Amino acid sequence: MPILQAKQITKYFHEPETVQVLKGVDISVEQGEFLSIVGKSGCGKSTLLYILSTMDTDYEGTLNIKGEKLNGWSQNQLARFRNENLGFVFQFHFLLPEFTALRNVMMPALKLGKYSYAEIEQRAIDKLRMVEMDGFAHKMASKLSGGQQQRVAIARALINDPAIIMGDEPTGNLDKVNSQRVFEIFQELARQNHQTIITVTHDQDFAAGSDRIIVMSDGQIVRE
Amino acid sequence: MKRSLTLEIALTHLLTKRKQTVVAMLGVTFGISMFLVMISFMTGVNDFTKNLAMEEAPDIRIYNPLEIEKNTIIAKAAPDTTGNLYVVHHQRPKNVVPKLRNAIMLAQSLEAMPEVKGVAPQVATQVFFNNGPIRITGSLQGIDVKKQGELFTLARKMDAGQLIDLLGINDGVILGYGLANKMNVGIGDRLSITTSEGSILMLRVVGIFSYGLADFDNARAYATLATVQKVMQRDPSFITDLHIKMYDNSQAKAMAATISKRFGVHAEDWSTANAPLLAGESIRFAMTGIISFTLLLVAGFGIYNIMNMNIINKLKDIAILKATGFESRQIVGIFLWQSAIIGLLGGIVGLLLGYGFCVALSHTPFPGGSVVRIATMPVNFNPQHYIMGFCFGVITTVLAGFFPSLKAAKVDPVQIIRG
Structure with missing residues (x-):
């Protein structure tokens, strides 16, 4: 059974005029798969990702993640679901600037409240070590470079051991070296931890290295 | 655990924006201290004038x-002529x-x-x-x-x-x-x-x-x-x-x-003999109430503005918190904590400052002239006023923070993250 299954996803933008951005997209992802979605700007790939991420609920079609049908859930229920099962890495790293790297990583786990404070701290340090950022744990997020921030953001996405990690242009803002490092981390997550990776990317090298590529155009999947 | 997490985020926000926090606090501080000065002085004056008149005045x-005799003497003299109307012009009071x-x-x-x-x-x-x-x-x-x-x-x-x-x-x-x-x-x-x-x-x-x-x-x-x-x-x-x-x-x-x-x-x-005095007192009291209320309301609007700005500055943070699983309730909590802390701290400082002003005022010479002989301004020190001012100040602040917080909870993370 696929870990994520979306059927007939259709979405319209109403501003400034009504445009259909997604035209009945079907997508199914297995556990441990490293999937890249590529396509030209405006093809609807990011829109699709945000629907799959449960953050955007304004669409038609059905979405199943981990066997749960998520249509009709309340925002708060979806927030709890994201907290436990999904991790996010964005193009712009979006760390909380007033907190240390460690604190940023700990935040979703503190919210989940599954482990004790000491355990969470230890886990956060482990995750930071995985992205080779443990040396910067007590630095303020705002004092880190872009590549460093992106790696901290990945550690944050991993803290609750989510089944699926989603990335919206995770390397879009990084140089070659940092991009390569992010790619390696994702690959390791998929291979060793059997976590599912779904990324939207423009980066040809990044996409080429992933297990599966979906090409989108004009709101539809044109090639797999 | 979750509660203290929202508090922790709130405190961090407040501490990193110290200047803004202090400005917001000062609004509450001045609101409450001025309220205290006004009400203490007003009730002080009221009590003073009341005492002047009361102490020596009998209760009854x-x-x-x-x-003026209501029944005219002619009506008394001829009580059987009912139906007749007697009109007496310019009747003198009888010798009492x-x-x-x-x-x-x-x-x-x-x-x-x-x-x-x-x-x-x-x-x-x-x-x-x-x-x-x-x-x-x-x-x-x-x-x-x-x-x-x-x-x-x-x-x-x-x-x-x-x-x-x-x-x-x-x-x-x-x-x-x-x-x-x-x-x-x-x-x-x-x-x-x-x-x-x-x-x-x-x-x-x-x-x-x-x-x-x-x-x-x-x-x-x-x-x-x-x-x-x-x-x-x-x-x-x-x-x-x-x-x-x-x-x-x-x-x-x-x-x-x-x-x-x-x-x-x-x-x-x-109270019948001194009705005008009591009327003056209630008018003064109403005025004090209106002015004090306005002061605190203005402070409340200040906080409303600051919290609104604060939330606009923090849209990205709100989006990321929501994306990583924070619920609306907790987003509201973060910003409500901030206004509550501003209200509490501003309120406490306001009480101290207000008390200080009142003490200073009570030592200020009062130009009573020859009408009233009094050395210094009459100021009342009533703990009830302090409790009232504090509660009112904190409630106004929390309310002022509440509506922007609701707005924060409604932020759509997709819009912010996608830009």
């Missing part, structure tokens, strides 16, 4: 008022003897009532005070020295001499401070009084009092009952007023009605 006064009937007996029965603290009989009359060529009109009040001393504050309002000195001498008098000044007399000096009936009596000044109210100090003098009865050429049973002091003066109105009914006398309670 029994006297014979001038009244100011003497209260059976005053001593009445006083005794009144004093036996459990609510009554005491009854002081008085004989009041209008006189001219003469010293050489000067003639000043005023009122001379014959008092029962012992009762007056027990029930009223006169003994404590003496500038010179003592109230009981009246008893040690024949025909002694205690003058108001202003009256004594005008006639240039002091203790031991003599002056004569003339009644409206024309009788003259020499009095010796044994004391000078000062209530601090020009009405009293410039035109009033006290002597013993016997002295005033003598100058009015009346017998010792001649009493014009009974002044009643009660244990609980809020009962005065009901009590006055009871006394009127039971004894068939005219009994007037304090």
Whole structure:
């Protein structure tokens, strides 16, 4: 059974005029798969990702993640679901600037409240070590470079051991070296931890290295 | 755990934006401190004026008022001519003897009532005070020295001499401070009084009092009952007023009605006699309320603005918190904590500052002039005002933070993250 299954996803933008951005997209992802979605700007790939991420609920079609049908859930229920099962890495790293790297990583786990404070701290340090950022744990997020921030953001996405990690242009803002490092981390997550990776990317090298590529155009999947 | 997480984020936000936090706090601080100064000063003035009038005023006064006879004498003379209409133009008041009937007996029965603290009989009359060529009109009040001393504050309002000195001498008098000044007399000096009936009596000044109210100090003098009865050429049973002091003066109105009914006398309670004073008090109180409310409301709007700005600056953070699983309730919590902390800290500082202002004000000289004699501004220190100001301030702040927080909870993370 696929870990994520979306059927007939259709979405319209109403501003400034009504445009259909997604035209009945079907997508199914297995556990441990490293999937890249590529396509030209405006093809609807990011829109699709945000629907799959449960953050955007304004669409038609059905979405199943981990066997749960998520249509009709309340925002708060979806927030709890994201907290436990999904991790996010964005193009712009979006760390909380007033907190240390460690604190940023700990935040979703503190919210989940599954482990004790000491355990969470230890886990956060482990995750930071995985992205080779443990040396910067007590630095303020705002004092880190872009590549460093992106790696901290990945550690944050991993803290609750989510089944699926989603990335919206995770390397879009990084140089070659940092991009390569992010790619390696994702690959390791998929291979060793059997976590599912779904990324939207423009980066040809990044996409080429992933297990599966979906090409989108004009709101539809044109090639797999 | 979750609760303290929202608190932690709130505190971090506040601490990183220290300047903004302090500005928001100052709004509450000034709102509350000004509220305290206003209300303390206002109630101080109210209490001061009320005390001036209250302390010496009886709770209930029994006297014979001038009244117009309602039934004309012709109607009395021919009671069987019902249906006829009698019109009498320009009827004169009938001659009312100011003497209260059976005053001593009445006083005794009144004093036996459990609510009554005491009854002081008085004989009041209008006189001219003469010293050489000067003639000043005023009122001379014959008092029962012992009762007056027990029930009223006169003994404590003496500038010179003592109230009981009246008893040690024949025909002694205690003058108001202003009256004594005008006639240039002091203790031991003599002056004569003339009644409206024309009788003259020499009095010796044994004391000078000062209530601090020009009405009293410039035109009033006290002597013993016997002295005033003598100058009015009346017998010792001649009493014009009974002044009643009660244990609980809020009962005065009901009590006055009871006394009127039971004894068939005219009994007037304090609030009826001083209605204008009480009206002034309620107007001042309403004004204080409105101004204080406005002050706190303005502070509330300030916080509303600051919290709104704060949330606009933090849209990215809100989006990321929501994306990583924070629920609306917790987003509201983060920003509500911030305004609550601003309110609490601002409130505490406001209380201290307000208290400081009040202390300073209570040491400020008061330009009372010759109307009221008072050294410094009258300021009330009532803990209730402080509790009220604090609660009101905190509630306003939390409310002002509540609506922007709701807005924060409604932020759509997709819109922010996608830009």
